Amino acid sequence: MIILKLGGSILTKKSSTIPQIDSENLERIAKEIKKSLDNHNKKLIIVHGAGSFGHPPAKKYNIGKIFKNEEYPLKRIGFSTTQNAVKKLNTEICKVFIDNKLPVVTIQPSTFITTSNGRINYGNLDLIKKYLDEDYIPVLYGDVVLDDKLKMAVLSGDQIIQYLAMNLESDRIILGTDVDGVYNKNPKTNDDAILFERFNSMDELDSLDSTTNVDVTGGMIGKIKELLELADIGIDSKIINVNKKDFVYKALENEDIKGTVISKK
């Protein structure tokens, strides 16, 4: 089974003032997935980020931060607002997938997952297994969930991936972003940025982190740490740029493309 992550940045238009999906990009990605599935059937789960739909309300209402009891009524509305925003994004994304004949089934995280201090402590995957057995493509996404310590938390797509990979029989993970992989500096602002083709160990990452100016964007280090934990149990990941034509297709076909591999091999 393959897990394909589609980062929020490639799904939604950052420049738009109102949350808007990037239909053109999504259409192309949907077609590439369909082409690969038509080649030979494979089990696939898609996990997408919250993008410009989920982050603004989650930030506005400080979801996941400690709060006083008298703030709870407002926080609940924040939870409701964020849940509904990411649900809207998911519905729009699924529409594009369905229009391209992909049998996607949304599995809403807040309906079956809870966390403790932001980490998943409960999530029954039986239904996801059943949908996979019936050749559907389960789609999950970054969501808000109940938390036994913080009352509520933001559950990232990345944590969902780790949880799914650890608890289902996952062969490999493809992480679609808008850059070619992990660089030592931000490649968008530094022409001399160097791409890491492979990460094998936490040590390697830690040394980079402390000795060089690793400008790996938005929590990339945390992301790699989670992926290294998966590599420890034999599940490899590859970070690729899905804004590049045919990269989703080639990654699904396991062809050799540019990107950063996280593996112990």
Add this chain to the structure above:
Amino acid sequence: MIILKLGGSILTKKSSTIPQIDSENLERIAKEIKKSLDNHNKKLIIVHGAGSFGHPPAKKYNIGKIFKNEEYPLKRIGFSTTQNAVKKLNTEICKVFIDNKLPVVTIQPSTFITTSNGRINYGNLDLIKKYLDEDYIPVLYGDVVLDDKLKMAVLSGDQIIQYLAMNLESDRIILGTDVDGVYNKNPKTNDDAILFERFNSMDELDSLDSTTNVDVTGGMIGKIKELLELADIGIDSKIINVNKKDFVYKALENEDIKGTVISKK
């Protein structure tokens, strides 16, 4: 805990060629719910129908009917399409509720319920209980689900209500429709239609069904049978017309309003 059902007919515009919610009606209903909750806090679950969003795709793809294996790829797309359509409806309804400061949390049925021959055989309600404990308003809706005999089935809001009422501590059920209750004939086309103020037993219903021209619209008899089963275990229901101003509010406040009561008392 009160379960409030909002029928699809009062949520969506029947006359519209493209699926559209009835925002004006929903706004009013949301305000009435808020007013009642502000009076004194009460546990509430809302269940809504699929309306003009869900029925067309479910019908087009014959969801719930036996099919040949070679039809499965198309049926899967039917499942995906229907799931996404009712999700869209739910998102639009929730938006109106949230705008009116109701802390609604969607619990997507297809994520945690399965059926056997169209009847629920699995559904873990732990998370719904947790959301109720935290004073959210869980919102469920008519959806498509995996079925161990038929592969896929339509799960009606009415069946969800019965399942929730049986398995959670439900005090009473309010069923919001666009008629004043159950009549012996269709009240929209028959001026002499008589309203039943109360149903106490299956016998009563069976005799009506066989001896009179009970034009109770769209599966109302089946609905009453399910509600009589609940009455057997002490859970009363009331069918009311929520197109009438203040009826949702008064029903939540347990005031005496026109409608049909299903009770053993």
